[in-house]
Amino acid sequence: NPGQAIGWVTQVGPNWIELETSSPATVLHNGDGLCYYDLQKELVGVAINRAEPASAGRVGHWRVFPKDPMESFKDLRRGTEINRNRDMDWVRLLEKKSSERRIGVWARFQDTSDGFELQLTDEDGHQGSARLQHPHEPARDAQRNEASLREHLGKFGATLFEPIDVSVGLSQPWFVPASVLNPLRRDAIEALESARAAAYRRPERGQPVQPPVNYPEDTLTYLANVFNDQARAFYARHGVKVIAAAYESHEEEGEVSLMITKHCVRFSMSLCPKQAKGVTGVQGTVRAEPLTLINGKEKLTLRFDCKPCEMHVVGKIKRSVLNQAKAEPLTFYRTRPEAKPLH
Template identity: 45%
Template sequence: MNQRQKLELLAPAKNLEFGIEAINHGADALYIGGPTFGARAAAGNSVADIAKLAAYAHRYDAKVLVAFNTILRDDELEDAQRLTHQLYDAGVDALIVQDLGLLRLDLPPIALHASTQLDNRTPEKVRFLEEVGFSRAVLARELSLAQIREIAQQTSIQLEFFIHGALCVSYSGQCYISHAITGRSANRGECAQLCRVPCTLENRDGIALAKDQHLLSLKDMNQSANLQALAEAGISSFKIEGRLKDLSYVKNVTAWYRQQLDAIMAGQPQWQRASVGRSRYTFTPQPEKSFNRGSTDYFLHGRQIEINSFLSPKFAGEPVGTVSRLGDKWLEVQSNEIFHNGDGISYFNQKKELVGLRVNRAEGNRLFPAETMRGLSVGTELFRNHDQELEKLLEKKSAERHISVNMQLSDTDEGVSLQITDEQGVSASVALALVKEPASNPERAVTTLQEQLAKLGNTMFVADKVELTLSQPWFIPVSSLNALRRDAVQQLELARAAAYQRPAPSTQRSPLAVFPQQKLTYLSNVYNQQAAAFYQQHGVGTIAPAYEMNQESDEVSLMITKHCLRYSFNQCPKEREPGFKPESLVLKMGKDAFRLKFDCKRCEMHVLGKSKQSRLSK
């Protein structure tokens, strides 16, 4: 590991407002969608807003990355190329890319990050991406620490890893079930999230092993306990999922991971923060109170039970107790928690359905819900999925971020000068001409000078030290002193803006790099002629078109996932007695049925099916 490795906290930004708050709450970098071509079609932003966000982020040396990670049609390439230049001119620091056809276009000198949609799982794949010009690879969520370490040891590219938020059940970029059923492509930013709908699992005889459960829905990622291990394995960027989440989620979760990473870096000289400025909060970060489906660290330490969230894809909330008494319009909770008017309470009824209630009034542990209490009985476990007191704090201004500065007031021939220097060593100096008159009360004058200069108010700076190097304390009118301080702050902001440097793009663009595969199936998502030409240039002989281009298809893998229903239902031959023969399984989703195939050698499950067009034509 390089000395003083920078560790970056990367937060989601749905829009300009969310991005600014992510910075205020401690993010070192943001990722945001542009006007088009981002993998969250519902989270697009204008170039003008992205320019404003970049200007704000750069004040703290924070970066803005734009998700440019859909596959592109041939008729979109010209617009895509034009947009890359507009984003570069707006101050964007890097593009997150899935379609490798972009690398054959006339791109601006901007850093490129290989999206997790490229299915970055092996050292060979990541090394190739490094050789053709990527400066960072976003690794697959399914990787173990050992696999991450192996990739880091065999490459020198920056490695990014998701540490929090929703999990796609399929390998990213390898999910086609949304397009197969609805015509909406996940690789085009239009995922219908069919993995969150209820399903039925049947054996070959049509006997249901599970009925109307969310069998493809996973818990959410939470790597809070593994941040140091990830850093030691080679991860330098820690990514929070959530470009479609609400603002309180962004504030709360960003602040939580800021505190966790800072605690890890304290006393660890090999690491440093990737941006500057410290955030102060009006609340205590508690990620368990923001939207989540339960927590898992997934496969980081190998396969484990209960990575799934079969009962509901919704946010049940944190456990808060059980029902002890029921009245006509009230319930009492056996709990040590404090409840508030406006809290959200949830529970699972007898049908295992998640039911939500809003607390209209709380009198100690007696709660008066606004809704009718159905399916609730004594002993029912309760959860809180809306903490009104925390949400009230997060609705307001909940964080400030300041950069520490040292201030020095010195004599000049014409008067005095104020030099202000920030924690990175960037400085600015402003002079004030005045007739020097000794202060009538020197001790009081020293205190006044220091106090007035330290009043940095609503600026982005906070005074760490104010030093007076004067031959003696002078009388300086407070109005003049304030103007001197304002001018110095303004000049420092200009100096910081001038000193900011965007990350340089990779200088590697090897035309001789050989892609690890010589034959590409639809899984490589080749959707345009430039992408095909790119792969041909790098040694690929046979290239199948992207799944989205096929109107007719045989049965193919619509999902490839490490989540295994055999394992979940005690059918895994690796876990059972010798000679055990698992049953053939079919997954039913509404009127659609999908055969399941299990690759036990790779420990993967394939959800097999045909395209909707193909099925309708039969």
């Protein structure tokens, strides 16, 4: 991936490279990845160990110190266009948590005649509560005790909920240990989740658009893989006029594309016309002529469509397969025939 062009080389030093960025707003960071094309149009990577402004008064001029020795950067010279394919600032941004869907909850903690109760109400109005029996013990420090209660009651952890507000409505400051608050909070959360599940209503199934939307094409080849009546009826309903049967129907007896791949044999063998583009003495001499793929006695033709950068493996169905697929007469019986004995 060549990345995005950011500028060009202005000077090459013994262990550094000076760059001028095309935009003054471009900032280079330690760990960024740069690259450029050498004279043979091969992509060469430059990993930045340290990046710093070249001078205080020149905006957009940077001096970078690569991790690798300068001798490894072939054809790097003044005027070479530089791309950036790794921006550490962007990478760090992606590593952060982007968005977490949480449901806001109001929590109210209060005392009962024989213990305590925690009530939870979410943004959608669902409620869940939990009670426990526990003796009422006066707290020694009322202010510190209330802060501790709010802290423990507001810990919703990895659940779907987050606290909007935690209110403490005790008749007087009672001491409640964390070993009691934690299971009370978990029980209240389970009750709220159960209430939400019970109130959930599945959305109604969407109705198909009438009249049906037309398919982008009105003719389908065997590549559409239409193999049964339901598939054919679907495309016909959406305006397709000519529908060819799937290849498995054995109706394509001539040579057709059996496989279309992005993997290109010509590119792997350095015989791609795009690779020769711009190379003196080679450009125009390499053409995407067909090749033959031989596997035992079987031969397949490789054709190359360079505009979408695709390779077609072309062949035709074997005669033995066609013979097996010939129609055979069916015999109908008025009653089930007797099974033949097994020998």
